[in-house]
Amino acid sequence: xxxxxxxxxxxxxxxxVLSFDGHSQIHALDRTQPSLPMKQGRPGAVTHDYEPCxxx
Numbered sequence: 001x002x003x004x005x006x007x008x009x010x011x012x013x014x015x016x017v018l019s020f021d022g023h024s025q026i027h028a029l030d031r032t033q034p035s036l037p038m039k040q041g042r043p044g045a046v047t048h049d050y051e052p053c054x055x056x
Contacts, residue, residue: 032047032050
């Protein structure tokens with residue numbers, strides 16, 4: 001870990017350091033109501049709210 005953090009904070013001269021987080025903070029949550037299907041002249045619809053995140 002020290003090597004990785006050191007590389008980020010003090011890279012070699014002329015180096016390009018690219019960092020990314022493999023675990024985003026975005027969770028795929030269920031919506032509170034089922035989706036409404038498309039109908040003639042109307043797009044499908046979904047609710048704007050989600051079920052609470054199980055991990056808090």
